[in-house]
Amino acid sequence: MVRFTFSVPLSGSSRTTNGITDTTVMVTHAAQTDLLKSLLDAASLRHRVLAQNIANVNTPGYHRLEVRFEDELARSLKTGNVRALPQIAEADSHGFERVDGNTVDIDEEMGRLSKNALLFNAYSQLLASKIGQMRSAIVGR
């Protein structure tokens, strides 16, 4: 089993017993579920932002938005905290702009949409298998 070394705040349960940090399998599970939950939340938010961009593909002067999360998550994982918050920001268009001042490229946007949906799929299946593992640990069969 892969064990992550970062810790997450667990509400209502004490993780330290006699000053020794408890790294039991359940805690590891909780950390993974928490991480997967924040990744799912970020993917869900990114979908909303992409939907906004697609809805505005014909709006003159519209600048596409993006969600920044993974980089911050990677940074915060190093410091042992998975409470990174996704941020919505105007995306750098790298000089691409249509004549009407719109920076949405519909093909790129649809590609991002599929990629995001695949990631969401992966995260939710991982989460489902985690929940399944916990359930079989509780039920005992």
Place this chain on the structure above:
Amino acid sequence: MAFDDVLAATNISGTGMAAERLRMEVVANNIANAFSTRSPNGGPFRRQDVVFAAVLNNKLGGLGRPGSGLGGVEVTDVVEDQSEFIRVHEPGHPDADADGMVSYPNVHLEVEMTNLITASRAYEANVNAAKTQQRMMEQSLALIRA
């Protein structure tokens, strides 16, 4: 995450579909009236155009806060194109002027067809976004079933 947030993406795609549909309706109206030499305002029909505006509801916290302010798109106005009418020499026409010239609407079919295709493609893109959202939500619901 509130349930409203979950459905927000569908609403965003919904505003996109509604806007593109209206755009298609306006284009259809322009094409239908491409040869209407009379209109309620007097004179020939003027082609119409939609004005799209992005909805970013800053009352909900503005950008930066997760999920806030994304309201899709809205059609703020349908405006009349003030460009010149097409003048055709047709002395027998009841709406011909003293020189025998008839003013036809400023509707150019190639422009309208281009707009129609753009709107229809954008509509499809919005439908795809809504479908993807639906699949994602089904996966989330599968977590409860698992």
